Amino acid sequence: MPRQATESPKSRRTLQASKTAAKMLRPGRTEVRPHRFCLAYSITGTFMTQSTPRVADHPAHPQFLSRWSPRAYANDEISEQELLTILEAARWAPSSYNSQPWRFVFARRGTPHWTKLLGLLNEFNRSWAENASALVIVLSKTTFAPPGSTEEVAMPTHSFDAGSAWGYLALQASLSGWHAHGMAGFDKEKTRTELGVPANFAIEAAVAIGKIGDKAMLPEGLRSKEEPSPRLPLQALVSEGTFKG
Amino acid sequence: MPRQATESPKSRRTLQASKTAAKMLRPGRTEVRPHRFCLAYSITGTFMTQSTPRVADHPAHPQFLSRWSPRAYANDEISEQELLTILEAARWAPSSYNSQPWRFVFARRGTPHWTKLLGLLNEFNRSWAENASALVIVLSKTTFAPPGSTEEVAMPTHSFDAGSAWGYLALQASLSGWHAHGMAGFDKEKTRTELGVPANFAIEAAVAIGKIGDKAMLPEGLRSKEEPSPRLPLQALVSEGTFKG
Ligand SMILES: Cc1cc2nc3c(=O)[nH]c(=O)nc-3n(C[C@H](O)[C@H](O)[C@H](O)COP(=O)(O)O)c2cc1C
Ligand SMILES: Cc1cc2nc3c(=O)[nH]c(=O)nc-3n(C[C@H](O)[C@H](O)[C@H](O)COP(=O)(O)O)c2cc1C
Structure with missing residues (x-):
């Protein structure tokens, strides 16, 4: 995974935002704890590679900064009810024509389908996701029948x-004390065959859901990456009136 | 917009979830208010077309049910700081290789770029979005340089x-007391030309952000749709081990 250098200049706004974040994150106001101290203490406005470095440029809700994708999972089992609550958030996403194209195929650790879904991942992802609690394949329906018609277009x-929908799933996982980690590294052809996915559904991503485990169990190369990743500065993503890059 | 009939059978689980939602939504626990009463009062587990009908099948965070897409906007101005806070949430979305492909071009009501962005919408969307406070075009970079390479693939x-990223933007808008409404109905060719979007960026969606206005200002046909929309039951979207439709 790349670690972009996102050294945004230390601006008054950044300092302000991180103070606000620190305030928003005082005990009793956050719902997600793992990296709270980082937000409160990283007031330089720059990202430091080794020290869990998330600082908001503007005071968005801290839940968005608290969500992240671990690889050290703790091998727990997850109940069907807990997993469905995570998927429930996805259900309420907005979609064009309210067409709700998302579909989810899941397997929970300790159930007969677990090995089949794990076997779809590439070797690298399998090496850490085998300690997750649930695997989910995210699919989308590529056709729909417009209002007043029965013909699919x-x-x-x-x-x-x-x-x-996947974004809401990941956020709900984090709010529920779990973590979700998206994966593009899996065999889509095998997924189509083994899960019986029809031609008018696209295979979007795989997701590993679990509780955080001890990162000492990861190989050296992954251990140092086991922390929330940085982001490009907002000003690199946003422009007024005209596209700027 | 279609109103799918999603009359899921009234199950013990649904009742349980709606009781939980009602509890989660008591004053002091929610951050979003507009449709609180609907959640608290809709304990039948069915969707009713005319009466703001959202009931969770499982107790996801109520913020996901509170977010919705109005068309009656109140004509307010939005400050750049408020808009950037909404976009900040999008910045923290997960992405493959942390490539962060999302880009946003915005125009705020009362600024020189407003008319240009409004002019990209189709006539129907323009008719209601002209009362919004900000318009945003969501773009995505279709190429990236993999870790250790400078060549874009x-x-x-x-x-x-x-x-x-758009999902997080919409949720932050709702948490900030604004609303965001996605639109596919706009001229993508014109958008590419007028905003100067290069060939390796895709034009994904337009978004109207504003404060809720009086729905009496909408034409009759839209007035009755001015409420949170229903969803398919979760069980229609999720399956264990194998794709089921
Ligand atoms: C669609 C998608 C595909 C991804 N594919 C992989 C993958 O195959 N293997 C992996 O270890 N991480 C994968 N990731 C995780 C990203 O690298 C991670 O989300 C990104 O670095 C941002 O970090 P964060 O989620 O901790 O904020 C993927 C994420 C997404 C959204
Ligand atoms: C990508 C996308 C495109 C959309 N296009 C339009 C549109 O062109 N016009 C419109 O009035 N609503 C549009 N919508 C709004 C959807 O109809 C709305 O999100 C959906 O009915 C779900 O309702 P909710 O957002 O209130 O939960 C769009 C939504 C999305 C996500």
Whole structure:
């Protein structure tokens, strides 16, 4: 995984935002704890590679900074009820024509389907995701019947809409004390065959859900990456009126 | 917009979930208010077309049910700081290789770029979005340079990843007391030309952000739709081990 250098200049706004974040994150106000101290203490406005470095440029809700994707999972079992609560958040995502193109195939650790879904991942992802509690394949329906019609036509926003559903899933996992880690590294052809996915559904991503484990169990190369990743500065992503890059 | 009939049978689990939601939604626990009463009062587990009908099948955080897409906007101005806070949430979305493919071009009501962005929408969307406070075009970078390389290759998850960023944007808008409404109905060719979007960026969606206005201002046909929409039952979206439709 790349660690972009995102050294945004230390601005008054950044300092302000991190103070606000620190305030928003005082005990009793956050729902997610793992990296609270980082937010409160990283007031330089720069990202430091080794020290869990998330600072908001603007005071968004801290839940968005608290969500992250670990690889050291703790091997727990997850109940069906807990998993469905995580998927429930995805259900309420917005979508074009309210078409709700997202679909989810899951397997929980300790159930007969676990090995099948684990076997879809590439070797690297399998090496850490085998300690997760649930695996989910995210699919999207590429066609839909427009209002007042029964004929299916192409739905151009199926991946975009499934992405927002996955975003809500990941956030709910984090709010529920679990973590979700998206994966593109899996065999899509095998997934289509083994799960029986019809041609008008796209295979979007795999997800490993689990509780955080001891990162000492990871190989050296992954251990140092076991922390929330940085982001490009907001100003690199946003522009007024005209595209700027 | 279609109103799917999603009359899931009234199950013990649904009742349980709606009781939990009602409890989660008592004053002092929610951050989003507009449709609180609906959640608290809709304990039948069915969706009613006319009466703001959201009931969770499982107790996900109520913020996901409180977010919705109005069309009656109140014509307010939004400060750049408020808009950037909404976009900040998008910045922290997960993405494949942390490639962060999302980009946002915005215009605020009362600024020189407003008319240009409004002019990209189709006539229907313009008719209501002209009362919004900000318009945002969501773009995604379709290529990226893999770790250790400087050569750009295709990034298959660009739309999916931009979708999760948009989902966080919409949720932050709702948490901040604003609302965001996604739109596919706009002229993408014109957008590419007028905003100067290069060929390796995809044009994903437009978004209207504003404060809720009086729905009496909407034409009759839209007025009755001015409420949170229903969803398919979770069991129609999720299956264990094998795809089921
Ligand atoms: C669609 C998608 C595919 C991903 N694929 C992989 C993967 O195959 N293996 C992996 O270890 N991480 C994968 N990731 C995790 C990303 O690297 C991670 O989300 C990103 O670095 C941002 O870090 P954060 O989620 O901790 O904020 C993927 C994430 C997404 C959203
Ligand atoms: C990608 C996308 C495109 C959309 N396009 C339009 C549109 O062009 N016009 C419109 O009025 N609503 C549009 N919508 C709004 C959807 O109809 C709405 O999100 C859906 O019915 C779910 O309702 P909710 O967002 O209130 O939960 C769009 C939503 C998304 C996510």
